[in-house]
Amino acid sequence: MSPLTNVTNKHLLAVYNEPMIYKVIKTLTNSGINDIVIVLGGESVGDFIRLLGNGKEFGAKFSYVYQEGAGGIAEALSLTKHIVKGHKIAVILGDNIFEDKFKEEVQEFENSNNCECMLFLKEVPDPERFG
Structure with missing residues (x-):
């Protein structure tokens, strides 16, 4: 993505007609998740x-937290503890673009008393491309 990412974050780059981060936010809001950290x-x-x-433009409420350095996903999650306060959460990375809506699955997860985690995967013909 260089040289574009030399001057901006990759999540702000356009994918088709809008910044990549918009697609991620729309995945969440289309799935019924409107309180987003x-x-x-x-x-x-x-x-x-x-x-x-x-977040008003998206029909959502955004809260922001700052992560110093490259502490990874686990550290990023720990930084949100004071905001989520024990509620169930969804995690999506800023460069994960999904074509599907997950509204039914999100509701199932929210209503479940015995579901600790729900993971969404997609089978692809060339998984070696993804690490």
């Missing part, structure tokens, strides 16, 4: 906040 780091924090605002 966005973990940001690096030099593009202000760009994200200016672009996304408080």
